Amino acid sequence: METPESPAAAERALLAGASRRWVRLLPWGVAFVLCVAMLPTTIQVLSVDYGLNGGIASALAVTQTAPLLLAVIRPLQAWYVIFAADMAGAFALLAVDFEERLVWPFPPMEIVGYIGLCLALGLREPRRTLLLVWLATAGAGVGLEFVVPNGMSGNSTLLTILSGVALVLVGALRERYEAQRRLAEQETISEAERGRRTLLEERARIARELHDVVAHHMSVITVQADTAAYRLDGLPPHEQEEFTSIAATARESLGEMRRLLGVLRNEEAHGELAPQPGLTRIGQLVEATVRAGVPVEFTSCDADVPEAVGLSAYRIVQEALANVVRHAPGASTQVSVSESVSQDSARLTVLVVNGPPPEPTAEPLEEGGTGHGLVGMRERVRLVGGELDTGPLPGGGFRVAARLPVTENDSEGAA
Structure with missing residues (x-):
């Protein structure tokens, strides 16, 4: 069974195991919409509103939005790229003069992209990785607070809170789903095992009953063969030897059968020695x-x-x-x-x-x-x-x- 941490699961797209096709396509659709909407918006805001160089603004916009498509398959690797790009963008904005009404260090479109990335992380990564991602986000936010330009208030605290909520909420929902799925699998396995155990118990019961039936017939054969010499007058010696051989073979077969099938009999069960019922x-x-x-x-x-x-x-x-x-x-x-x-x-x-x-x-x-x-x-x-x-x-x-x-x-x- 694949786990969220296994290599096989890491190569699959988010929600790839969903039964409905539209659910499997949902992560790709969301990532595509975010990229298409945020890429030109980010370039426009960084170059026009913040006054950043057009080439630098374009490079930052691409590195902050394009990895969202990668996040559908490898969200942690996409986080490395976007986190580094967001930090680089924050320091790049320190080199230009922009109006005080604009927020720093993270423009609104970067916050939207980062929260979407956190949702992808919550769907794939284990709890320990999610905690490290949030600590890195919170640590970067605290560090950036020390270099906030004069007269401005940083919005790194907002990003820290929103990312933490997204990671905790989606991570909890994913773990709940995984627990329910494992429980359903165990119930299916348990039901199959109960059916198999019932079949084996019924076969053992049938074997015990057939043992009694066959043992009765073998006992009759043994008795008839042993008493043939006394019931039938004038038997030739070779025929008497034949009946003696039949009795010995039947007695030996009966003993072997009892040794092989006797283990199926529950000696503590009552009524095992009673005659088997019939019509x-x-x-x-x-x-x-x-x-x-x-x-x-x-x-x-x-x-x-x-x-x-x-x-x-x-x-x-x-x-x-x-x-x-x-x-x-x-x-x-x-x-x-x-x-x-x-x-x-x-x-x-x-x-x-x-x-x-x-x-x-x-x-x-x-x-x-x-x-x-x-x-x-x-x-x-x-x-x-x-x-x-x-x-x-x-x-x-x-x-x-x-x-x-x-x-x-x-x-x-x-x-």
Whole structure:
């Protein structure tokens, strides 16, 4: 990230990072107008009103106004030139006789140009540089007060005050803008990190649950292979050795899986050893939601699906109903679980649709939302090779539709 002090930022024009084009062009426009207006005016005032030599007046006018264009990109370097030119002009005016009504050491147009330069400095330079610039201005003003021509009052104090106000005001506004920009960047980064953490937590949870599902099947394979010799009479020796090898391989695989995935299990969490829920437990979710004050119409089917698919369907309905309770309490909701079979493939469709909350008594328990629940749904559907469709309804409410492949071939094709 570029800072006001970094070399990359120093090469950019003032306000170059603004989103609107007219704001980016504003410093160039102001500098151009100042140069066009002040250059002939300065020559006229120094040569005619103050009686300075025309060549010297022209040289001073150019060095006091032209660097304002440079100030759009390099305001500090422009300040060196203009500050030196203003000091040279003040001493040059001491060599000529001019009317007492005229101000010294800085004619009005020089004050205008110097304040514009201070505004550019405040937009670019750090606080320490701004302080040094003001101290140099104040020191020069104090020094010039000792050589004020007789009968005249110097206006260096006015320049010191106006430049200080310009530097402080613009510098403070710039630092406030930078603080807000960094805060917005941190909030964006934090939100991305929260989303990433939620995704990782959901993946860990899925891994723990799948570990239990796979461990159950591996345990069944091990038991069946170990007891084959006792359940099946007349097994040849080579077949008994085959079953023994299968049992040993399954037992070894089960141990490896537990060592690799066991770190994902939180030993302090309660209920980790309970059987994982499936389609038969969705009805209990609906009953609990009805008790929470949400009218739910539930239709289901007696589908024989793999445990991983049943578990994913249960979690999707669980998260969808939880969102209804949080964001649309009292809204009528339909939950449907159905199976469709076509040729050699079968799919389980999970549909949760809720309408808008009843008016005017229902108040959302939570305003807005992070969308992290949808992250978990998508991850579960992706895991089994399914499809997820979510979104608001035209008349209010929300729809969650998941299509989960039941057969292995369909799952591979969807993935």
